Amino acid sequence: MKASLALRLLLLTLPAIVAIAMGNAGRETAQASTDDAKQAAAPHRADAVSGADATLLERGAYIAKAADCAGCHTAPEGGAPYAGGLGMGSPFGTIVTSNITPDVRYGIGRYSYDDFAKALREGVARGGKRLYPAMPYTAFAKMSDGDLHALYTFMMQGVPPVSKPTPPSDVAFPFNQRWMLRFWQWAFMPHKGVRQPSGRDAQWYRGAYLVQSVGHCGACHTPRGFAYEERGYDESAPRFLTGGINDHWFASNLTGDAGSGLGRLSETDIARFLKTGHGAGIVAYGTMVQQIEDSTQYLSDGDLLAIAHYLKSLPAREPSGTFAPQDASTQPSANGNRVADDQSLGNIVYRSFCARCHGLDGKGVPNVFPALAGNPSVLAKDTTSLIRLLVEGGNSPATESGPPRQRMPAFAGTLVDAQMGQVLTYIRSAWGNNAQPISGNDVHALRQLLHK
Structure with a gap:
């Protein structure tokens, strides 16, 4: 009888016990949410x-x-x-x-x-x-x-x-299997940390640390290997900072090459470029615009000069085009593979669409429009960025201490592929520039990639 009565009492009180328990659980959940909110x-x-x-x-x-x-x-x-x-x-x-x-x-x-x-x-x-x-x-x-x-x-x-x-990443099998990254x-x-070779001053070490580690310049400016690894993580690697393609932009060669690299820029030029997006007639474009706007413009002058000091210590590697301005005035109108300007379709396109901003002499306008004569991006072996700028246009950075933003129009709807190839070939061979020609097929191939 006592057991039966106890059972009946338990059954009668069970809903209340459950309700109390649920209430406590709800309060605990609410409290946990509140704690999470407080923690956040x-x-x-x-x-x-x-x-x-x-x-x-x-x-x-x-x-x-x-x-x-x-x-x-x-x-x-x-x-x-x-x-x-x-x-x-x-x-x-x-x-x-x-x-x-x-x-x-x-x-x-x-x-x-x-x-x-x-x-x-x-x-x-x-x-x-x-x-x-x-x-x-x-x-x-x-x-x-x-x-x-x-x-x-x-x-x-x-x-x-x-x-x-x-949102989830869209990575194809088998690369979406993250356990495989253990082996990568x-x-x-x-x-190892930043190398410390003897004979280098404190400014060099600071620049090396900012370039190799915090600033991770190699993530864009060092070419990638077959497994998407960077082909070197410091100056001891021959491919370190020699240029790389990311999202259909070519990040330029940062070694001392006098053609497509930093060989003709001073440390002050490089520091000013990182601060304002302008330096020695060169203007930032593509993804480097955001890098300067969000990051390097806020670095101290000392750190910017340290970066420049380190970069200027890198020997010339992966040379491509050359620039010889002293030859430009004496160079015959037809020299080697060059066609006389008045017979060049590229020159006609340039005069019609480009000279207004970049000048007939290719020198641009200081702190406004970039120079094309001797521009490392013009002389680069990889022409991805050069073609993309002509196809899509672009803009310069807007920084706290630099010139106002300027925009370059897109020519995708104005020029056909062959015309783009001709004008870029002209630019890469005029005013003392000496780089390989660009074909209409080169332009077409990149345009196909950009519109996938």
């Missing part, structure tokens, strides 16, 4: 820190600018800073950048410092997810502990959390 919001008030913490936060903000974290981790057309969503083209498909705000659900809000360091230095996210080398962890592997701590502090305390999931990382990850 509380640490990210930059005005709540002071003293040493404020100094660390400021240093972290500077490192984030130098590394251009926002440039890759911000979606185009009004995306929230650091919230991801930018699609990056690769030979294996489109890799979408992740949310790196301190949101606890979709971002890195639950990352410890060790988690953060492992992601940046080893390419392994929290939970063991391996990252594609579109993220330059091969460069960040050389980042100093002090800079890494400062960057972590900034990302956790100086960036507002954004509750936004990362084993084969291609550098296992």
Whole structure:
């Protein structure tokens, strides 16, 4: 009887017990959500820190600018800073950048410092997810502990959390199998810091660190191998910074080659280019525009000169076209494969569509339109950027200390492929320029790629 009564009482009270339990669970869930919200919001008030913490936060903000974290981790057309969503083209498909705000659900809000360091230095996210080398962890592997701590502090305390999931990447099989990246990382990850050869001054070491690590210049300017690895991570590699193709732009040769490289630019020219997008008649274009706008224009003059100092120490490698302005005035109108200007279809197109901005002498307008005479991008062996600029047009950077933005119109609807090839061939052989011709087929092939 007592057992039966106890059972009946239990059955009568069970709904209430369940309701109480569910209520408690609901309150616990709500509390957990509240805690998550507090965790997401509380640490990210930059005005709540002071003293040493404020100094660390400021240093972290500077490192984030130098590394251009926002440039890759911000979606185009009004995306929230650091919230991801930018699609990056690769030979294996489109890799979408992740949310790196301190949101606890979709971002890195639950990352410890060790988690953060492992992601940046080893390419392994929290939970063991391996990252594609579109993220330059091969460069960040050389980042100093002090800079890494400062960057972590900034990302956790100086960036507002954004509750936004990362869209999936569109990478074809078998490259979408991330476990395979373990072998890639084993084969291609550098296992040493910045080299310190004897006889170099402090400015050189600072420049080497900024170029090789934080600034990860090699991610674009070093050619890739068969497995999408960079063909070298410092000046000891013969292909380091000799130019590479990314998303149908050719990032130029940064070695001392006097034709397509930096051989004819001074350290001051290079530093000014990184600050304003203009230097020695050269103007930034393509993806370098965003790099300057989001990153290098904010670097200190000392760091910009250190970068320039390091780059100017690199020997000439991968030479291509040449520039001999002293020969331009004495050069016959028909020389070798050149046709007399008044008989050249390329010259006719140039005078009709290009000379107004770039000048009949190819010298451009200082701080407005780039010079074409002696321009390294004009002389480069790889003509991807040259053709793309003519097809799609472009614009110069808009910076705090540089000239106003200027735009180049697209000629895709004005000139046919053959005309584009002719005018580019003329430009690459005029005013002392000496580079290989460009055919209409070259133009057509790139236009097909751009419209896929």
